[in-house]
Amino acid sequence: MLTDQQILRIPGPTPIPPVVQRAMNKPMIGHRSEETSALLKGVRPRLQKVFGVSEEVAIIASSGTGGMETAFVNAVHPEEEVLVAVTGAFGDRFSQICEAHGAKTHRLDIEWGHAVTAKEITDYVQSHPEIRAIFITQCETSTGVLNPIQEIAQAVRSISDALIIIDGVSSIGGTPIEMDHWGVDIVVTGSQKAFMLPAGLAFVACNKRAWERIETNKRPTFYFDLKKYRQNIEKNTTPFTPASSLLYGLEETLVLFDREGLENIYKRHQLMMKMVRAAMKALQLPLLANDEHASPTVTAVHPTQFKAADFRKVLQQEFNLIVAGGQQHLANEIFRIGHMGYCSPADVLQTISAIEIGLQKMGQDIQLGSGTAAAQQVYLEEGINK
Amino acid sequence: MLTDQQILRIPGPTPIPPVVQRAMNKPMIGHRSEETSALLKGVRPRLQKVFGVSEEVAIIASSGTGGMETAFVNAVHPEEEVLVAVTGAFGDRFSQICEAHGAKTHRLDIEWGHAVTAKEITDYVQSHPEIRAIFITQCETSTGVLNPIQEIAQAVRSISDALIIIDGVSSIGGTPIEMDHWGVDIVVTGSQKAFMLPAGLAFVACNKRAWERIETNKRPTFYFDLKKYRQNIEKNTTPFTPASSLLYGLEETLVLFDREGLENIYKRHQLMMKMVRAAMKALQLPLLANDEHASPTVTAVHPTQFKAADFRKVLQQEFNLIVAGGQQHLANEIFRIGHMGYCSPADVLQTISAIEIGLQKMGQDIQLGSGTAAAQQVYLEEGINK
Numbered sequence: 001m002l003t004d005q006q007i008l009r010i011p012g013p014t015p016i017p018p019v020v021q022r023a024m025n026k027p028m029i030g031h032r033s034e035e036t037s038a039l040l041k042g043v044r045p046r047l048q049k050v051f052g053v054s055e056e057v058a059i060i061a062s063s064g065t066g067g068m069e070t071a072f073v074n075a076v077h078p079e080e081e082v083l084v085a086v087t088g089a090f091g092d093r094f095s096q097i098c099e100a101h102g103a104k105t106h107r108l109d110i111e112w113g114h115a116v117t118a119k120e121i122t123d124y125v126q127s128h129p130e131i132r133a134i135f136i137t138q139c140e141t142s143t144g145v146l147n148p149i150q151e152i153a154q155a156v157r158s159i160s161d162a163l164i165i166i167d168g169v170s171s172i173g174g175t176p177i178e179m180d181h182w183g184v185d186i187v188v189t190g191s192q193k194a195f196m197l198p199a200g201l202a203f204v205a206c207n208k209r210a211w212e213r214i215e216t217n218k219r220p221t222f223y224f225d226l227k228k229y230r231q232n233i234e235k236n237t238t239p240f241t242p243a244s245s246l247l248y249g250l251e252e253t254l255v256l257f258d259r260e261g262l263e264n265i266y267k268r269h270q271l272m273m274k275m276v277r278a279a280m281k282a283l284q285l286p287l288l289a290n291d292e293h294a295s296p297t298v299t300a301v302h303p304t305q306f307k308a309a310d311f312r313k314v315l316q317q318e319f320n321l322i323v324a325g326g327q328q329h330l331a332n333e334i335f336r337i338g339h340m341g342y343c344s345p346a347d348v349l350q351t352i353s354a355i356e357i358g359l360q361k362m363g364q365d366i367q368l369g370s371g372t373a374a375a376q377q378v379y380l381e382e383g384i385n386k
Numbered sequence: 387m388l389t390d391q392q393i394l395r396i397p398g399p400t401p402i403p404p405v406v407q408r409a410m411n412k413p414m415i416g417h418r419s420e421e422t423s424a425l426l427k428g429v430r431p432r433l434q435k436v437f438g439v440s441e442e443v444a445i446i447a448s449s450g451t452g453g454m455e456t457a458f459v460n461a462v463h464p465e466e467e468v469l470v471a472v473t474g475a476f477g478d479r480f481s482q483i484c485e486a487h488g489a490k491t492h493r494l495d496i497e498w499g500h501a502v503t504a505k506e507i508t509d510y511v512q513s514h515p516e517i518r519a520i521f522i523t524q525c526e527t528s529t530g531v532l533n534p535i536q537e538i539a540q541a542v543r544s545i546s547d548a549l550i551i552i553d554g555v556s557s558i559g560g561t562p563i564e565m566d567h568w569g570v571d572i573v574v575t576g577s578q579k580a581f582m583l584p585a586g587l588a589f590v591a592c593n594k595r596a597w598e599r600i601e602t603n604k605r606p607t608f609y610f611d612l613k614k615y616r617q618n619i620e621k622n623t624t625p626f627t628p629a630s631s632l633l634y635g636l637e638e639t640l641v642l643f644d645r646e647g648l649e650n651i652y653k654r655h656q657l658m659m660k661m662v663r664a665a666m667k668a669l670q671l672p673l674l675a676n677d678e679h680a681s682p683t684v685t686a687v688h689p690t691q692f693k694a695a696d697f698r699k700v701l702q703q704e705f706n707l708i709v710a711g712g713q714q715h716l717a718n719e720i721f722r723i724g725h726m727g728y729c730s731p732a733d734v735l736q737t738i739s740a741i742e743i744g745l746q747k748m749g750q751d752i753q754l755g756s757g758t759a760a761a762q763q764v765y766l767e768e769g770i771n772k
Contacts, residue, residue: 002654002730003646004403017390025411260389268388318769319732344388346705349743350736353758357735360766368766369759372739376754380746383704 001320009351010324011141011170011298013192013199014341016249020196023252024245031244037236039251044233046254050262051187051205052178058204058229059250061243064169064190067202069097070224071165071186072135074214075206076103080132083108083124083162085116088142089327090167094135101219106131112330113300115147115293118155125160133163138187139171142327144300144336145289146175150182157183163210169193172203173257174269174297174340185210194269194297196256196341197249204229269296271382272339272348278378279352279371283359288334297340300326306362308335314358321354345379387706395737396710397527397556397684399578399585400727402635406582409638410631417630423622425637430619432640436648437573437591438564444590444615445636447629450555450576453588455483456610457551457572458521460600461592462489466518469494469510469548471502474528475713476553480521487605492517498716499686501533501679504541511546519549524573525557528713530686530722531675532561536568543569549596555579558589559643560655560683560726571596580655580683582642582727583635590615655682657768658725658734664764665738665757669745674720683726686712692748694721700744707740731765 008015016024029035040059047057060067076082081104084095091110098105108124110116116136125131134156139146153164165186168177173194177187184207191201204226206214214226228239257265273296280287280301288300303311308325309332315321326334339348352371359366394401402410415421426445433443446453462468467490470481477496484491494510496502502522511517520542525532539550549571554563559580563573570593577587590612592600600612614625643651659682666673666687674686689697694711695718701707712720725734738757745752 001646001650002728003642004405005728005730007732019390256389260387264387319730321732342388342391344391344705346393346707346736346740349739350732353735353739353762354732356758357762357765360762367759368762369755369757371755372742372758373753373755376739376743376746379743380754383743 005320007319007321007350007354009338009343009347010322011193011336011338011340014194014196014338014343016198017196017252017256017342019256020249020252023248026248028244031242032237036242036244036247039247040233040236040238043247043251043254046258047203050173050257053180053205053207055206055208055211056230056233058226058233059238059242059247060202060204060224060229061200061240062202063199064188064202065093066224067188067190067204068094068167070202070204070226071188072097072101073219073221073224074217074226075163075165075186075210076133076219077213077217078219081106081128081130082133082135083121083128083131084135085121085137085147086110087114087116087137087145087147088112088140090137090141090169091135094137094167098135113143113145113288115145116152118148118152121152122155122159125156125162129160131160131162133165135165135167137167138177139168139175139295139297141170141298142330143288144295144298145293146171146295148293149177149184153183163213170297170340171295174265175295176266179205179207191246191250194341195250195253197246197253200243200246201250266296268345269340271379272296272343272345273299274382275345275348275375275378276337276339276352278374282374283356283366283371298336298338300334300336302334305364308333311335311358311362314361315354318357318361319354321351349375391706393705393707393736393740395724395729395733396708397579397722397724397726400580400582400724400729402584403582403638403642403728405642406635406638409634412634414630417628418623422628422630422633425633426619426622426624429633429637429640432644433589436559436643439566439591439593441592441594441597442616442619444612444619445624445628445633446588446590446610446615447586447626448588449585450574450588451479452610453574453576453590454480454553456588456590456612457574458483458487459605459607459610460603460612461549461551461572461596462519462605463599463603464605467492467514467516468519468521469507469514469517470521471507471523471533472496473500473502473523473531473533474498474526476523476527476555477521480523480553484521499529499531499674501531502538504534504538507538508541508545511542511548515546517546517548519551521551521553523553524563525554525561525681525683527556527684528716529674530681530684531679532557532681534679535563535570539568539570549599556683556726557681559651561681562652565591565593577632577636580727581636581639583632583639586629586632587636652682654731655726657765658682658729658731659685660768661731661734661761661764662723662725662738664760665741668760669742669752669757684722684724686720686722688720691750694719697721697744697748700747701740704743704747705740707737735761
């Protein structure tokens with residue numbers, strides 16, 4: 001097999017664009033230097049645009065989980081009750097964070113593979129008016145479900161002033177978020193998904209309503225204190241040592257976002273999702289999420305004729321093609337194809353055609369090329385270059 | 387379209403493996419340092435193995451054409467006559483080099499797309515016994531033809547002591563060469579083809595017979611004087627400033643060659659050739675070379691229903707997939723798919739599935755997925771991992 005080639009199609013980290021990789025190789029600069037200030041100054045408005053928010057976005061040297069904890073410790077006052085919509089492993093993690101800090105945590109558990117609906121949230125909040133913050137995962141990476149955030153935010157706004165706090169780790173940059181327009185209060189994401197960077201940066205965006213709540217919060221915190229990040233970013237600096245190479249990369253990622261255009265990026269992700277789903281259907285492979293709530297960044301497939309874990313091994317052996325397994329109770333049951341960030345329709349075709357060979361190797365009686373043809377048909381009907 | 391992605395499927399340069407790219411980014415070292423000596427010492431036996439030769443291989447900072455001129459100026463004495471088998475643009479270049487130096491040059495012109503046969507060569511040499519060197523291109527990059535070097539060498543040896551000098555630029559590293567075993571006297575290649583490096587290095591390998599001829603040659607030359615390269619490489623150094631970053635890359639390439647194994651590399655190239663050819667046939671696209679003399683590194687396709695040049699534009703517009711055009715009289719008539727060096731069967735599947743979409747965009751009534759399926763079938767029948 002060709003050595004030193006890995007085809008990485010997991011839902012993050014995604015491959016890194018060459019221009020971003022080169023940028024990250026630049027020599028270190030002082031983190032209190034003019035160069036760092038100039039870099040941050042250029043990054044700020046571009047980041048706001050991605051989140052659709054008029055307030056500053058905090059850049060924290062941390063993984064996405066640190067960003068989620070940041071949202072909690074800043075926005076939720078001591079003694080406040082919270083609701084977590086748990087649609088999979090990452091909703092579960094959100095609830096663990098709330099519980100670790102001793103908050104009274106209401107879990108709204110949804111069957112894995114399904115989205116939470118606006119009605120389920122509002123019904124719960126109406127019967128528990130003491131809830132002051134609602135945590136929802138936008139894209140539930142573990143199941144490939146995209147929860148309908150805009151709809152939920154709109155519905156919640158009309159019945160409660162609870163903050164709406166979104167885990168957007170595997171969605172932001174690949175699917176729209178309009179914080180100001182939708183009335184979403186806090187959104188968290190990480191660098192290693194649709195931002196096409198290595199992990200190591202968390203982004204936490206807050207709207208005006210969230211800031212009002214944050215400013216009067218007495219919960220103790222230090223490294224994750226958002227007020228420090230805001231005070232500093234307004235002066236084009238950071239409260240603590242920034243991860244400079246990741247900032248170099250971020251600068252280039254945001255240039256790439258501008259060059260392709262956010263709308264086009266979202267269309268590309270929609271297209272790739274539809275291509276993957278059409279191919280899996282043509283190959284008789286059941287999808288975990290339904291079409292209505294499918295994520296544009298990751299697709300979970302639940303084969304019934306063979307173990308997903310065995311299939312993943314075959315793809316790795318044949319092509320060094322890496323797709324993800326499942327998490328928790330779905331660990332060996334599903335496989336997940338990442339199609340986010342630095343991934344093109346041509347990459348999706350490659351993945352599908354390799355999967356077809358993998359299915360044959362697993363003894364599945366499929367028609368070679370039929371999944372590819374279904375994806376090609378989608379491309380031709382919806383192609384971004386039409 | 388996804389920015390900063392180019393899918394490079396031309397017959398060289400090929401994409402560069404990440405480990406090679408990283409090696410080339412190492413800081414410069416003195417070219418007369420112990421580090422450079424250690425590097426060259428490690429490279430020498432590995433290079434000899436690739437060429438199947440017991441003599442030292444010269445490493446020249448030059449493109450492949452410089453390597454071809456090196457072969458000529460060192461091996462052909464003034465006043466000697468030479469024969470060049472011209473099977474395409476690179477055979478033509480070999481003859482231009484001979485003519486530029488004023489050698490009496492016999493051209494054996496073969497129709498583009500065809501190989502030269504052992505009989506054609508021996509017939510010519512028998513009727514022109516004054517010929518002292520025969521130049522043949524192993525893989526004629528412009529047509530995707532692999533000339534039968536082993537057969538030719540064997541046939542020539544029995545009737546003449548003319549040197550056999552091979553342009554192996556687009557073949558060495560992708561298809562076998564056994565200089566000592568086959569009785570091939572000089573082989574030249576460049577770094578940007580199956581060696582998976584950027585252009586900038588030429589390799590010139592000579593056997594004992596060739597060295598005997600070189601040592602008594604009075605033709606004036608300086609930078610390309612092979613005797614200087616041999617004297618220096620024996621002491622683990624170079625006669626002139628080496629291209630250090632390319633040497634770093636070469637060191638890693640040869641490690642990758644060892645890791646995959648030359649036999650496996652040749653099998654992979656054979657497999658990719660068969661996959662491409664099966665797909666093109668399934669898609670009714672005529673191939674320029676026949677199966678018997680097809681190159682494992684590049685395939686030339688001669689569409690009759692549309693202009694190849696237009697088709698290449700479509701592939702670039704849709705996917706930033708770059709395939710090569712033709713050369714000279716075939717400039718707009720053919721397209722050429724490179725499948726050499728850092729290229730895997732999964733990459734070939736990607737190229738084929740993208741080509742299918744390109745054909746639809748050109749208004750061709752093809753069955754989507756049918757070329758992919760033909761290539762997948764070949765993979766399953768001949769797969770390297772069976």
